[in-house]
Amino acid sequence: MHRRLIAPGALAASLLLAIPASAASYSPGAPGIGDPYYPAYGNGGYDVSHYDLRLQYQPETDKLEGTATLLARTTQDLSRFNLDFLLDVSEVRVNGTKASFTTSGEHELEITPKNPLPKGTAVTVVVRYSGVPSSKKAYGFTSWHRTPDGGVGANEPEAAWWWFPSNDHPLDKATYDVSVAVPDGSQAISNGTLQSVSSRAGWTRYNWRSNKPQATYLATLAVGKFDLTTGTSESGIPIVNAYSKDLGDNYGAARASIERTGEVADWLSEYFGPYPFNALGGYVPNTNTGYALETQTRPFYSPRQFASGTNVSVVVHELAHQWYGDSVSVTGWKDIWINEGFARYAQWLWSEHEGEGTAQEIADYVYASRAADDPFWTVKPGDPGPENQFHIAVYDRGALALQALRNEIGDEAFFAILKGWPKQYSYGNATVGDFVKYAEKVSGQPLASLFDTWLYQAAKPGAPAARAVSIAPRAQGDLVRPKSWKKIAATNSVHEG
Numbered sequence: 321m322h323r324r325l326i327a328p329g330a331l332a333a334s335l336l337l338a339i340p341a342s343a344a345s346y347s348p349g350a351p352g353i354g355d356p357y358y359p360a361y362g363n364g365g366y367d368v369s370h371y372d373l374r375l376q377y378q379p380e381t382d383k384l385e386g387t388a389t390l391l392a393r394t395t396q397d398l399s400r401f402n403l404d405f406l407l408d409v410s411e412v413r414v415n416g417t418k419a420s421f422t423t424s425g426e427h428e429l430e431i432t433p434k435n436p437l438p439k440g441t442a443v444t445v446v447v448r449y450s451g452v453p454s455s456k457k458a459y460g461f462t463s464w465h466r467t468p469d470g471g472v473g474a475n476e477p478e479a480a481w482w483w484f485p486s487n488d489h490p491l492d493k494a495t496y497d498v499s500v501a502v503p504d505g506s507q508a509i510s511n512g513t514l515q516s517v518s519s520r521a522g523w524t525r526y527n528w529r530s531n532k533p534q535a536t537y538l539a540t541l542a543v544g545k546f547d548l549t550t551g552t553s554e555s556g557i558p559i560v561n562a563y564s565k566d567l568g569d570n571y572g573a574a575r576a577s578i579e580r581t582g583e584v585a586d587w588l589s590e591y592f593g594p595y596p597f598n599a600l601g602g603y604v605p606n607t608n609t610g611y612a613l614e615t616q617t618r619p620f621y622s623p624r625q626f627a628s629g630t631n632v633s634v635v636v637h638e639l640a641h642q643w644y645g646d647s648v649s650v651t652g653w654k655d656i657w658i659n660e661g662f663a664r665y666a667q668w669l670w671s672e673h674e675g676e677g678t679a680q681e682i683a684d685y686v687y688a689s690r691a692a693d694d695p696f697w698t699v700k701p702g703d704p705g706p707e708n709q710f711h712i713a714v715y716d717r718g719a720l721a722l723q724a725l726r727n728e729i730g731d732e733a734f735f736a737i738l739k740g741w742p743k744q745y746s747y748g749n750a751t752v753g754d755f756v757k758y759a760e761k762v763s764g765q766p767l768a769s770l771f772d773t774w775l776y777q778a779a780k781p782g783a784p785a786a787r788a789v790s791i792a793p794r795a796q797g798d799l800v801r802p803k804s805w806k807k808i809a810a811t812n813s814v815h816e817g
Contacts, residue, residue, distance in 0.1 A: 346398065347396070347398070348399055349366060350363065353489040353491055355652050356652070357653040357709070358489075361404065361477070362491065363487050364395075365394060365398045366393065366487070368492050369391050369393065369494050370391040370497075371388065371494055371496045371498075371539075372388070372389040372390075373387075373496070373500075374387045374389075374499045375483075375498070375499065376502075377500060377508070379471070381452070382455075383451070384407065384451060385450040386450070386483075388446070388447045388449070388485050390445040390446075391443075391444055392443045392444075394439050395439065397437070397438055398433075399437075402429060403429045403431065403485040403486060404486055404488035404536075405427065405429040405481055405484075405485035406451070406458060407456065407482070407483075408451045410448045410449065411447075412431050414443060414444070414445055417434045418434070419434060427458040449485070453483055458481060463478055464482040465605070465607045467605050467607055468606055469543075469566070470542070471542075471544075472542045472605045473541045476537050476613055476710075480537065480539060483541050488537070490536075490537070490649040491651065491652075492535075493748075494534065494536075496512065496529070497527070497528070498510040498512075499525060500526050500543070501523045502526070503524070504519060504523065505524075506524070507524075507544065508543050509541070509542040509543075509562045510526070511534065511599070511616050512529045512530035512617055513528065514527070514528055515527040515528065530617065531598065532597055532647075539615070544606070546565065546605075547565060553582030553600060555595065557597075557599065557600045558599055559599075559601050562602075563575055563604050564623075570604075570624075573626035574604045574626040576630045577634070578602040578621065581639065584636055588639055591739065592742050593740075593742055596643060601618040601619075602638070603620060604623055607622055612625055613638070614641030628810060633670060633671075633808055634810070634811040637667050637811055638663070639666075641659060641663050643742040644741075644742065645660075647746050647747055648746065649749050651749040653706065654752075656709050656710075657702055657752055658751070660701075661714065661722060662718075664715040664716065664718060664808075665679070667804075667811070668719060668723075671808065674804065676803040677803050678802075679723055681802050682804070682808070683720055683723040683724075683791050685799060685805065687786055697717070697778070697779055699714065699717065701713060701718040702752045702775030702776045712812055717774065718775075721775050725759060728770055729763040740762060
């Protein structure tokens with residue numbers, strides 16, 4: 321709060337004039353950004369434009385030390401604000417001056433600047449911290465994965481708390497500089513382009529830069545002993561891939577899949593428009609998790625994704641997210657269909673491309689293989705609820721909605737929408753409702769009823785609705801499983817532990 325000053329005579333008058341007339345309006349920023357699925361995630365009162373993270377990590381002990389510098393601007397008259405963070409903080413400065421701080425809730429760092437911050441003020445926040453990420457839990461879980469030779473920060477919808485303080489919600493996207501010192505012999509992998517590498521006194525520092533807006537959950541850090549490969553896609557995008565040296569039997573399949581990243585990204589650009597970033601790649605640390613994640617420009621893959629052999633389909637899924645989920649991000653977590661329905665449909669298009677089953681054949685199979693009383697149909701992809709955010713229905717029923725749209729409006733309008741949408745909302749945020757309006761505008765057709773049927777009704781669309789969009793009802797005995805189905809189904813755990 322603003323401290324009242326008392327002084328005699330003219331001095332008092334001049335000092336009082338210096339106090340903003342709206343001082344009484346200064347109030348704390350909200351401890352959550354307002355997402356009904358995750359009320360405590362993100363924060364109110366400010367908007368971050370850039371994160372500068374200077375870190376040092378010791379793989380043997382899992383100790384992380386860091387200084388985070390956040391560039392932000394206030395969106396209200398602010399007396400106090402929160403960051404989402406779990407590690408131990410030793411000092412906070414706001415615009416160069418020491419600020420007081422405390423913790424609250426499961427993951428809140430409360431910061432009170434020495435002087436209140438008027439709305440529209442440019443703010444620089446410096447946080448010095450240290451800790452052992454794997455020792456920290458919030459809400460009973462951790463998003464930091466310990467590996468035999470290091471650690472990894474990668475999860476959805478939250479991962480940042482374990483390695484840097486942030487406004488942790490996709491609505492507040494920012495650019496990043498991530499500089500990490502690790503013992504010689506280890507590597508530090510992050511998003512974007514590798515700006516430089518330097519060694520001194522037994523430590524090697526890696527400097528990474530993400531120059532396009534990036535959601536906090538899409539920022540990643542992996543430290544370990546990796547085999548690195550570099551290259552350039554045919555379209556000219558630099559590629560950096562990293563494979564843990566101890567992947568064992570999964571090493572070959574992982575590498576054979578992810579080395580096709582450039583090819584897949586170029587292929588996807590035919591459907592979605594130009595690749596939206598200036599870097600490509602993927603990494604496979606030796607974790608025991610089962611999921612993959614579309615961390616921006618450099619997706620995270622679990623070794624288990626390749627336990628049965630090569631799986632380019634999962635690479636298609638995560639790279640499709642670079643357009644649908646990363647460049648265009650959700651406004652709220654209930655809009656997750658904007659991410660997952662489209663990434664799944666990209667896998668169906670890849671199947672078509674590979675001659676292993678058309679998108680229509682896969683849609684028919686998905687529709688017919690789920691009986692009307694299957695709980696699958698009770699999940700509403702357009703607003704699944706936090707407990708079902710990554711339910712298989714968001715993926716498969718979500719892709720069915722797109723096939724229904726394609727059949728309703730025709731290929732020309734459908735593919736114009738797929739390519740135009742990422743351009744319309746590039747580097748921003750959007751809702752399911754925004755997509756419906758956009759599809760109606762491009763197609764010139766009313767589509768609210770179609771989307772309501774496939775995204776918002778807690779029941780299997782009936783045979784008339786399915787036939788109307790050429791999704792053919794079939795008896796179980798008539799099912800023909802598309803050749804690609806095994807590979808597509810193998811990615812069903814992309815967001816499951």
